Amino acid sequence: MSEHDPAAGGSAGGGPGADVAPDLDRDTQPCGTPTDALLDVASGEPAPPDLADHAGTCVHCRAVLSRAEELWEPVRQMARQEEPPPPDLVASVMAAVRRLGREPLHLVLPDERGTTRVGAAVIARIAEEAARRAVGVAAVLARDTRAELVDEPAGGAPGGAGAVGVADRLVVVALAVVTDLSRPIPAVADDVRARVARELVGLTGRGGAQVDIYVHDVVVA
Amino acid sequence: MDADGTAQGDAALVALAREGCGGGFEELVRRHQTRAHTLAVRMLGDRHEAADVVQEAFVKAWTGLPRFDDRAAFSTWLYRIVVRESIDQQRRRARRPLPVEQDVERPATDRTDALVEQRVREDAVRRAVRALPEDQRAALVLTAFLDLEHAEAAEVLETTPDAVRGRAARARRALMREMGEWA
Numbered sequence: 001m002s003e004h005d006p007a008a009g010g011s012a013g014g015g016p017g018a019d020v021a022p023d024l025d026r027d028t029q030p031c032g033t034p035t036d037a038l039l040d041v042a043s044g045e046p047a048p049p050d051l052a053d054h055a056g057t058c059v060h061c062r063a064v065l066s067r068a069e070e071l072w073e074p075v076r077q078m079a080r081q082e083e084p085p086p087p088d089l090v091a092s093v094m095a096a097v098r099r100l101g102r103e104p105l106h107l108v109l110p111d112e113r114g115t116t117r118v119g120a121a122v123i124a125r126i127a128e129e130a131a132r133r134a135v136g137v138a139a140v141l142a143r144d145t146r147a148e149l150v151d152e153p154a155g156g157a158p159g160g161a162g163a164v165g166v167a168d169r170l171v172v173v174a175l176a177v178v179t180d181l182s183r184p185i186p187a188v189a190d191d192v193r194a195r196v197a198r199e200l201v202g203l204t205g206r207g208g209a210q211v212d213i214y215v216h217d218v219v220v221a
Numbered sequence: 222m223d224a225d226g227t228a229q230g231d232a233a234l235v236a237l238a239r240e241g242c243g244g245g246f247e248e249l250v251r252r253h254q255t256r257a258h259t260l261a262v263r264m265l266g267d268r269h270e271a272a273d274v275v276q277e278a279f280v281k282a283w284t285g286l287p288r289f290d291d292r293a294a295f296s297t298w299l300y301r302i303v304v305r306e307s308i309d310q311q312r313r314r315a316r317r318p319l320p321v322e323q324d325v326e327r328p329a330t331d332r333t334d335a336l337v338e339q340r341v342r343e344d345a346v347r348r349a350v351r352a353l354p355e356d357q358r359a360a361l362v363l364t365a366f367l368d369l370e371h372a373e374a375a376e377v378l379e380t381t382p383d384a385v386r387g388r389a390a391r392a393r394r395a396l397m398r399e400m401g402e403w404a
Contacts, residue, residue, distance in 0.1 A: 024401050036394050043365070043393045071400040072393075074342040078263075079366045085258035086272050090250050093279040094243065172287065210287070 022060075022067040029060040042068030043075070107171060107204060118204060120164040127164075127173040127211070130199035136188035138219045139178040171200055171209045176216040189213045231295040239286050246286075250279050253296060256367065257303050263362040264307035266347035274310050278302040293376065300367075300377045304359050311351070349399040353392050360388035361396070 028034050033054065041047040042065050047055065055061035086092075107123060109116040124142035131140040142164070164173055173196060179188050197209040231252070237245025257278060261271035281302050282289075289298055350358060356378075363374040364385065371382040371389075378385060 024398055036390070039394045039397050040390055043397065045390070067401075068397055071397050074339075074346050074400070075365065075396065077339075078343060078346055079368070082255055083259040083262040083268065083271070085254045085275065089254050089258070089272065089276065090247060092276050093250050093283075094247055096276060096280045097243065097246065097283050 022063040024064060024068065024071075029058075029064060031058050031060045033058070033061050035064060038064045039068050041065060043072045109204060123164045123171060123173065123200065123204075126199055126203055127175060127196045130195040131175055131177065131192045134188060134191040134195050136179050136181075136183035137177055137192060138180040140192075141176050142173065171204070172212065173200070173209065174212045174214070176214045178217045178219060179215060180219050185215055189215075232291070235286065235289065235291070235295055238283070239289075246283055249282075249295060253299055254279075256296070257299055260300055260303050260362060260367055261307050263350065263366045264304065264358060265311060266351040270310055270314070271307075274306045275303060278306045281306070297373065297376050300363070301379070304363075304377065308355050308359070311355075345400060346396075349396050352399070353395060357388045357392035357395070360385045361392035364389045365393070 023029075024035060024039070026035060029038070031054070033051065037048075037051055038055065038061055041051065041055070051061075055065060107118040107120075109118065128140050128142055131137055164171065175192065175196070177188070177192060179185060183191075192213060193211040196211045200209040231249065234245045234249045234252075238249065254275065257275045258271055261274045261278075262268055265271050265274065278299065282299055285302075289295070350361065353361065359378055360374060363369045363377055364371065369377070371385045374385045374389075375382045
């Protein structure tokens, strides 16, 4: 601590800071030690070696350290305590998650002049129409995934909100597809994904679309 | 279980939850509810508000799972949501007048009972923490109360370890001086 004034420091005759009133508001102590450095040490930060050496013998520093440690003790005690959550927190969270699965979702398209909301059923319909144009698709329905998402018995019909998920800039659509065996299933799936993603991004301006496909059946001509 | 083991277990549960497994997500809630609640209580200084904030944070975590970056720990991501929700909650509260019953009495000279004294000191700490600027408060709570390393707290707050170190130091000094006013 090059700022220390040795003449102002010196050994304490009594206990820590016995005859010195600590002043935490001043920037530096009479010995030249920055008060902030002492407060850091009192709150548990490691002391630089030169400060540790000096503070061990300086009455001003010892007085400030002693006072600061006393002030910091309630914080230290609080840091040792955890705050138990309400006993019903887990149940409340899971109930909210389940409610979320039943609420109508919509895609929000913010604009400086107002906000546009596109209902989940509209997104599902756009996806169905785009998927239907893919070669190899005989039939397609937006597939309700709510039951799987929340571990509840299935209750929704295809084409509802459960077929569409919205997370920030990502739209997730689940489709049930019937193929006609004219193309390999992976190729059909790729084509469906590309068409649906292109159509959704084109119509909504959203950055990304994820398309989950469940091949439900095949028809043989 | 050690931190690495917990993180690996979390990763498996996150993968399950992403597949739509409610049970996987429920286990994540069970694992992290106490730390998340402690974080919110320390950020807000109010248990009722903290419970609401933590519930909302977990629901946001559920809806945000598709955006979760697997390279981060689930706890880091969750704490980030809790901190943001707590700050939003405090901003909403700032627009409302503080109820009279939340005002903390200064210790009276004739109150010598140790429990009363401790309670008053805890209230003083809560109030002083709540009065800190948002960035300092978050850095202090994560490092001093949740005992996170500067690097981990920096990840939660999306800043650098040096920035966390500086904010936490300013917060500690301000808190100590404020406590000096109360003592």
